[in-house]
Amino acid sequence: MAVQLSYPTEILPAQTVTVTLQVEGKRFVHLLNLTAQIYYPSGNTLALLSTSVIAKNMFADKSTKITKEIVLTVPRDAPRTSLIIKLSESVRIAYGFSCYDNSCYWLPPYRDYSYYPSVLMWYPPYTYVDATDIAIAPLSYIKAATPEYVSLQSELQMLQEKLNQAQAENQKLKENMESIQESMSQKDATIAGLNQRVLSAEDLNHILEILLAVLAGITIFLTAMLVRRQRKRPQTGKTESNIDR
Numbered sequence: 001m002a003v004q005l006s007y008p009t010e011i012l013p014a015q016t017v018t019v020t021l022q023v024e025g026k027r028f029v030h031l032l033n034l035t036a037q038i039y040y041p042s043g044n045t046l047a048l049l050s051t052s053v054i055a056k057n058m059f060a061d062k063s064t065k066i067t068k069e070i071v072l073t074v075p076r077d078a079p080r081t082s083l084i085i086k087l088s089e090s091v092r093i094a095y096g097f098s099c100y101d102n103s104c105y106w107l108p109p110y111r112d113y114s115y116y117p118s119v120l121m122w123y124p125p126y127t128y129v130d131a132t133d134i135a136i137a138p139l140s141y142i143k144a145a146t147p148e149y150v151s152l153q154s155e156l157q158m159l160q161e162k163l164n165q166a167q168a169e170n171q172k173l174k175e176n177m178e179s180i181q182e183s184m185s186q187k188d189a190t191i192a193g194l195n196q197r198v199l200s201a202e203d204l205n206h207i208l209e210i211l212l213a214v215l216a217g218i219t220i221f222l223t224a225m226l227v228r229r230q231r232k233r234p235q236t237g238k239t240e241s242n243i244d245r
Contacts, residue, residue, distance in 0.1 A: 001034060001060065001089055002026055003135070011083075011140045014076040018069055019085065019139060023054060025064035030092040031055055032130070036070060037086045040078055040142065049074075049083070074142055083139035093129045 006020040021036060034054040039046040050072040074083075145153065 001029075001031065001064075001091075003087055005085065005137065005139070007083075007139045009140065010143045011074055013074055013078045013142065013144050016071065016073045017083075017140055018071050021054060021066075021068045021070070023064075023066035023068070025060040025062050028059070028061040030128075031058050031060045032090040032092055033057070033088070034090075035088045036068070037088070038070065038072060038139065039084045039086065040074070041081045041084070042079065046084065047075075078142050078144055080142060080144040080146060082141045085137050085139050087135045087137075089133045089135075091131050091133075093131065 002024045004022040004024075006022070008017060011017050019038065023034065033056050036050075036052045036054055037048060038050040039048055041047075050070055052068065052070050054068045055066055
């Protein structure tokens with residue numbers, strides 16, 4: 001049997017992969033069993049991932065075509081290596097010896113061993129040979145992390161944690177700065193209000209000073225007028241006193 005394999009070139013640990021097998025017959029055989037086993041190297045051994053029976057106890061010839069999909073998941077701790085498939089094939093090839101019209105010859109493998117035409121006799125009825133074949137081939141490459149990559153990943157994670165911590169502290173400082181700026185804005189508003197009041201008070205004082213100056217001028221004017229009147233009144237009273245005498 002001829003087998004063609006289809007699979008992805010690279011896979012990652014913990015990833016699910018599908019391996020497709022296309023089987024075609026090459027000649028007439030009794031296919032006893034066709035099995036596929038998928039492994040991956042782990043240390044000094046091969047770890048089995050999957051076992052699938054592709055075909056069992058069937059007759060196959062050049063027209064036989066079988067398609068089988070094997071779905072499996074790569075372990076999370078798989079090393080950096082390739083998957084390996086092992087194909088095991090067991091077949092039975094039968095032959096017969098026939099005589100007809102005083103002529104004897106070997107017959108090729110016959111499909112139905114229980115069929116013996118009356119005019120075509122088998123001597124012996126049939127004989128067979130069992131054969132087993134094993135083939136091994138690499139599959140997808142497991143692109144697992146190397147020790148250096150794991151170390152770099154650990155350092156990257158540590159740096160990421162430090163970055164997150166620094167960003168959190170920066171955000172906290174930013175919030176404190178905004179709070180301080182808001183408080184300063186409130187104080188500036190209070191100071192501006194007080195300055196406005198001071199300016200208003202200064203304007204009022206200026207107005208009061210003007211009023212006081214005006215009042216002082218009026219007072220001085222009235223005082224001067226009163227003084228002039230008082231100076232004129234005593235002279236008039238003296239003249240009248242002289243006339244009475």
